[in-house]
Amino acid sequence: MFSSLRTKLTLSMLITSLAAISVMALVSPLLLEQRFEDLTRQEQLNRLTGLIQNFKQQHSNWGTAESAAALAAQMSLARSSSDDTKTTQTALRSVILDQPLPAYAVADQNGHIFIGAGEFQPGGQLPATALRKATPLSQNNEILGYALKTDTTNLNSHDRTYLVTLSKSMLIGAAAGLIITLLLSLTMGRQLIKHLRNLTRAAMEMSKGNLDQQVTIKGDDEVAILAREFNRMCQELQNTYAELTASNETIKAQAEAMQELSLRDELTSLHNRRYFNQQFRLMHHQAIRYGDALTLALGDIDHFKLINDRYSHQIGDAVLKQLAQLMMEEVRESDVLARYGGEEFVLLMPQTSKEQAEGLLNRIRTKVENWPWEKVCKGLSVTISFGLSDQLQKDMGHSMLVEADNKLYQAKDQGRNRVCV
Numbered sequence: 001m002f003s004s005l006r007t008k009l010t011l012s013m014l015i016t017s018l019a020a021i022s023v024m025a026l027v028s029p030l031l032l033e034q035r036f037e038d039l040t041r042q043e044q045l046n047r048l049t050g051l052i053q054n055f056k057q058q059h060s061n062w063g064t065a066e067s068a069a070a071l072a073a074q075m076s077l078a079r080s081s082s083d084d085t086k087t088t089q090t091a092l093r094s095v096i097l098d099q100p101l102p103a104y105a106v107a108d109q110n111g112h113i114f115i116g117a118g119e120f121q122p123g124g125q126l127p128a129t130a131l132r133k134a135t136p137l138s139q140n141n142e143i144l145g146y147a148l149k150t151d152t153t154n155l156n157s158h159d160r161t162y163l164v165t166l167s168k169s170m171l172i173g174a175a176a177g178l179i180i181t182l183l184l185s186l187t188m189g190r191q192l193i194k195h196l197r198n199l200t201r202a203a204m205e206m207s208k209g210n211l212d213q214q215v216t217i218k219g220d221d222e223v224a225i226l227a228r229e230f231n232r233m234c235q236e237l238q239n240t241y242a243e244l245t246a247s248n249e250t251i252k253a254q255a256e257a258m259q260e261l262s263l264r265d266e267l268t269s270l271h272n273r274r275y276f277n278q279q280f281r282l283m284h285h286q287a288i289r290y291g292d293a294l295t296l297a298l299g300d301i302d303h304f305k306l307i308n309d310r311y312s313h314q315i316g317d318a319v320l321k322q323l324a325q326l327m328m329e330e331v332r333e334s335d336v337l338a339r340y341g342g343e344e345f346v347l348l349m350p351q352t353s354k355e356q357a358e359g360l361l362n363r364i365r366t367k368v369e370n371w372p373w374e375k376v377c378k379g380l381s382v383t384i385s386f387g388l389s390d391q392l393q394k395d396m397g398h399s400m401l402v403e404a405d406n407k408l409y410q411a412k413d414q415g416r417n418r419v420c421v
């Protein structure tokens with residue numbers, strides 16, 4: 001339901017804020033009231049202690065029923081009097097008039113009550129059980145009297161109003177603070193989500209194969225660290241991919257070169273017999289299937305042994321190379337010219353009749369005969385003989401090769417430097 005991170009963050013912040021305000025609304029007034037009461041009570045007890053001290057300074061018999069009665073009398077006088085010149089009466093007035101009437105019964109150290117409250121009346125005696133519950137009023141470790149709380153609260157309506165106003169102000173302040181925090185969190189959350197979205201988008205692009213991904217980095221937080229690492233990984237991946245592609249290309253090129261080399265003759269750079277065999281099988285099959293013409297020629301340099309013997313093996317090699325070059329210049333791209341072995345060549349001519357092939361081979365033969373072989377070696381002359389076949393039989397080309405070979409022998413027998421058909 002709440003699938004996006006943004007929604008989840010917003011909701012969690014809202015819930016947290018509401019929970020914080022609720023806790024504050026419930027707990028803080030209670031704590032405040034408790035604290036307020038404690039302070040008020042302490043203040044009242046201090047005043048009572050001060051009252052007794054003042055009285056005791058003037059009356060040496062403090063602790064007797066008489067002195068308690070005298071203080072009680074002074075207190076009832078202070079309630080009705082406006083004269084505040086005397087110290088005790090001033091203290092009394094501050095206890096009795098400035099403060100709400102405390103819900104305390106107060107007695108001297110021997111339990112003689114001089115301030116009455118509840119069931120305890122002035123002039124009476126505070127029972128032992130009540131005395132145990134009462135708070136001692138002491139100074140310099142000397143107990144001057146006891147105050148027994150007879151009411152649950154020390155707070156008057158003023159205090160309560162003050163307390164409620166304070167609680168409300170606190171709540172308004174807290175609510176305002178929380179709203180600001182919420183807004184700030186939302187802004188920060190938006191920024192965070194923006195960075196995460198950028199990262200997600202870049203990662204998705206990467207998974208599609210677009211490795212060239214870099215995200216903007218701001219700040220130094222965890223998301224920035226994540227983004228920095230992501231960028232570094234992208235860069236590394238890109239470099240590795242480029243290296244792999246390059247080495248792949250090299251391997252491919254090397255494999256192609258190896259393949260090509262394995263099908264080429266090293267000396268003449270013509271295709272070799274293996275390549276010829278592959279092509280011959282294919283072309284022979286196609287020619288039979290589609291009823292096309294296919295002519296095969298075997299060529300052999302005349303008296304090549306003599307050339308080797310007379311001019312050296314190196315000159316023999318040079319002749320082979322030059323002759324291959326001359327033949328290459330004459331044949332079509334679609335023809336297959338290969339060194340068949342030693343001083344023998346084979347030429348496969350697809351869609352070529354025997355007559356057309358004969359014409360081409362005679363052109364080659366004449367070209368070879370007329371080429372200035374003196375350039376290679378003084379006194380050198382070279383000729384070549386060819387045997388032709390266009391026999392298409394379903395025997396994988398065997399009869400064609402046999403016939404071409406027979407015709408080549410025929411050409412040699414008839415005096416060489418010729419084409420036998």
Ligand SMILES: Nc1nc2c(ncn2[C@@H]2O[C@H](COP(=O)(O)OP(=O)(O)OP(=O)(O)O)[C@@H](O)[C@H]2O)c(=O)[nH]1
Pocket residue numbers: 267300301302303304305306308312313314315316317320341342343412416
């Ligand atoms: N220099 C060189 N000679 C080669 C190479 N391959 C084969 N030969 C030589 O070619 C010669 C072929 O001689 P033969 O088969 O007697 O034929 P021929 O001398 O040409 O005589 P005919 O074919 O009857 O005209 C041999 O001496 C081989 O050593 C090669 O790659 N380089």
